[in-house]
Amino acid sequence: MILCTVDDASTVHNIIQRFRESGTISVRKGQGRKTLLDARDLRALRRHCITYRNATLMEVTTWAQEYFQKTLSVNTIHRAIRHCRLKLYRSKKKPYLNMIQKHRRFLWAKAHLKWTVAKWKTVLWSDESKFKVLFGKLGRHVKRTREDKDNPSCYQRSVQKPASLMVWGCMSVCGMGSLHIWKGTINAERYIQVLEQHMIPSRRRLFQGRPCIFQHYNARPHTASITTSWLHRRRIRVLKWPACSPGLSPIKNIWCIIKRKM
Incomplete structure (x- = not known):
């Protein structure tokens, strides 16, 4: 004789009920927690991030809360940005070129094209x-555990x-x-x-x-x-x-x- 606890009995009951309703014991789609931002919201977030590429994560979060009228955390916006196939990178440094310098650079490239x-x-x-x-x-990032934050090998040494x-x-x-x-x-x-x-x-x-x-x-x-x-x-x-x-x-x-x- 097999003894079942209350939790086991409820689990078996749920499986039987799911099989009677859908003909399968697999969990139906959409059973988990609903996402705060749907596909339309993600497209709007992507457009905003591309338009304002230099905005900080906190500024994007503030805009998203006002635009979507939802309570959104910084971590939620960070995950949503990654879901939009965007990632935070350090900007490359390039010298500033005015219109005259750009035109002269174009003429130089055209003259040496052949x-x-x-x-x-x-x-x-x-x-x-x-x-x-x-x-x-050393680089700005280091691989360590939470307890190794004061390990000298994890420091980035600098002088004034x-x-x-x-x-x-x-x-x-x-x-x-x-x-x-x-x-x-x-x-x-x-x-x-x-x-x-x-x-x-x-x-x-x-x-x-x-x-x-x-x-x-x-x-x-x-x-x-x-x-x-x-x-x-x-x-x-x-x-x-x-x-x-x-x-x-x-x-x-x-x-x-x-x-x-x-």
Whole structure:
């Protein structure tokens, strides 16, 4: 003889009742808790998030409570945003371009549209980059338990004024050029010295006497009259570069790789 408790008896009764009504013992759809936001509300939430991409989660929650006339928590809105296939990311930093700069950048891209791969291989890319000397540049996120919040291995160490240094480098499809560490401020005279001591030997070593095009940005030491005259006297062909367009140069990827591995 099998003895059943009250809970077991009610469970068996519910299963029998469900089978008599629907012909199956599986739980019907919609038996759980109803969602606060339906499909129409989610579409409105998605439109609002796309229109105001920089709004904080609290601001979106306040708007949703007023718009839907419902009591919604921050966690509910966070789950709803993820359900809309949206996710919170850190914004990428890009230099500001006005309409004139955008037009000049478009004209530059149009003028170099027909350049072949062989033509781009003749370019000697150069750039300056700033490296900060940090005490363990770790990410913003760490994998830990709740009890490990005070574990020193889970800290992100920082200093108020980290030491930094500025470097100049160049590269081409043939390989890497010389690397120079700046000391002090950068002006046109010191920039010309770097070109004489590092750019000229790197160009000679990488291209072996073949013609090449030198690329640098529109910084003041680069576009100074004495720098332009020096490049003209040395018969160095310079690639015209649009303003505020450092992301177009492939050497930026080299700096990013080095900084990630530091």
